[in-house]
Amino acid sequence: MAKEALHITVPSVFRCPISLDLMKSPVSLCTGVTYDRSSIQQWLESGHDTCPATMQVLPSKDFIPNLTLHRLINLWIQSSTLRPGSNSPRLLPSISEVRAKLLMERIESQSCVDSLSKVSEFVSGCEENRRFFVRFDGFVEVIAGVLRRKCVEIEALEMAVGILDLVSSENGVRELLNKLIFKSNQENNFLSAIVFILQNGSLDSRVKSVRFLDSLALDSESKRRISDSQDLISILLQLLQTDNSQTLNDAVTSILTTISITRSIKSRLIENGVVKIVSNSITEKSLKLLATLSSCSEGRSEISSNPKCVAAVVEKLLKLSKTGTEDAVMVLWSVCCLNKEEKVRETVVKGNGVTQILVIMQREGEGTVKMMCRDLVKALRAVCKDWCLGSYETKTTHIRPC
Template identity: 60%
Template sequence: MVRNQLYINVPSVFRCPISLDVMKSPVSLCTGITYDRSSIQHWLESGHDTCPATMQVLSSKDFVPNLTLHRLINLWVQSATRRPESESSAISEEAVKVLMEKIERKSCVDSLTKIEEFVSSCEDNRKFLMRFGGFVEVIAGVLRRNSVEIVALKLVVSVLNSILSENGVKERLNGLILKSNQEFNCFSSIISILQNGNQKSQIQSVRLLESIALDDQSKRKIAEVPNLFPLLLHRLRTNSDPDLNDTVFSLLITVSITRDAKSELVQNGIVALLSNFLADKNNKSHDKAMKLLARVSSCSEGRMAIREDPKCVTRVAEMLLKVSKTAAEDAVLVLWRLFSAYKDERVKEAVVKSNAVAKLLLLMQREDEGLIRKKCGELIKAVMAGCKDECLASYQTKSAHIMPC
């Protein structure tokens, strides 16, 4: 039987932004954001140098215990465990079965509301529901129906987002959503949410799509969903919510693996949009914007669009030392591909005016060897070729260390 205390509303400030579980050992980064110690340690040890919530590059990877929040969480836990039985709202196994039957019979909203409230409360509740055979299939099945109320669709993606981390869920959803041969498929419902849902449900829909992009075939199928790319780019242009923008960027990076996908993004104006994002100092998605720009620069249509947008080239060069190491490497790739393809004065002028040569030299000093160091050297030589600037002419890049001649 399920414990009476399973259904507990957890204050959002007590949840780790990474795991979404109640923090056991809250620690704060230099950005002021607090995470559970185990979650942020795993993030940093995986090679990241940004704050997961803000994507701001960290000036220091040190963190300090948030003792005040730790005490508040402990007091809340003690209070919750003493809560009288009359104040708890556990769902019995029989009640879950009844709710699932109602959802299958298309009596959705009330039943989904109860499921959504229960599953979003705590990890124990999610694990309890996952014990029911066919639970994922019943919930996801709503997406395949025609003429479902938008409020029901929003509840479905909320429930599915809550259980994405459970074992095997992503694989099951991959099969349910991507391999459906029904006339009205799940993608139609997801498009409806992106068009008519609120920001929370739009974020959840985009995350759901990214979670099922498990292999190249899945990524291609998602990228081929009619109207998905134009709709996502429209959201980026008209939306100011950083979480939605960041989620959309992640999905586009994940699924734009084919030439056709990159070409469609270019045709829908991705280059100008990314250029504007790079110019916005308050934008928290510079790294992902640069990653996506590097992705589209790998096709000829993307390189041409970047070349024809001088502001974009300048902004890429200006960002070389303002983004993470990975994003700086993406910026180098963009500039290198432009020079390799065109070698024209417009690109060279943009690089020189933004003082990119000095930045490239600094990047070379960071890299003892490897592809990026090589491409930095080739870029510098390309910019210096025929250049009369004495400052530029005083450098050579063949030695192991960058030294004036």
């Protein structure tokens, strides 16, 4: 078993007041406060004329090296085994409000890749770090603003969506983002950025983009606006058909299920071949989508015309979680009992579906699933040759083959 990484606490006097990192080149302003050279240079070059720690206006922006502090830091490094190449304790990422403000300003000024990288590293550290930034005034708006800009490099878009995906579970963030994007008519630029990531980004950023978009579909209006993006729907279906990543496929299938709230949306997905695509690899996520699509006549007809899909659903019946089993039964009930397709019923019987349905019916308590199983047994009687289901009473509690 790998040993858990050790962490070491840096004395506060050795930390830069801006970055909160261990100072590499300490320098002092005329106010007497010492900072790391790179941090204070960045602060001053951003147009500030105050000392970050005291907020005093600086009569002079000159600074001098603090050689004494530099020497003490080097002695401490040697004594704490923080030597390059050694298995040393690592420093936890930390950040000050001054540093956070500076990073936000740089991201807003569109000089953002390096600053986004630093924010991404920090929020990836722990839940406390994410909460720190979420509480920081304007943070969510600034990061979301990157996705609404035009002509932004792919690295910046990937980092922005990764940051938002990480913090979206924090209290109130999804609601705020939903309002920023879908309630202010800014979704076109935002959705275009998501499409760009899906077309050009890494696998990890694609997964995060789809998952993040799914988390923002909080109401019927946002779901409709997502579904109205023909470019987005096309690229999602293309990824589902061509990408071998099960994680990405599950994320795509999940969002397609989320937005399938009206008959017109379901019909559009069906017309674009989604049933055939998901039939190639039936998973619990794809079963949820099939169950959703089977609620309309077009969906039932499409599933019924695809024997491979029906056979795959039957094959999965007893290999799923409770929710997955419910979705599988829903699909079979829809095509066997509502559509009443004879060939579909034959496919279910040939796949040993009757036995599996009886097992599910026996272990289920009273409820919708058990009711659908009873209906399925009745519907399958006519084509079942190996079981004498004519005398089988579907209200009994045990399987009794004749």
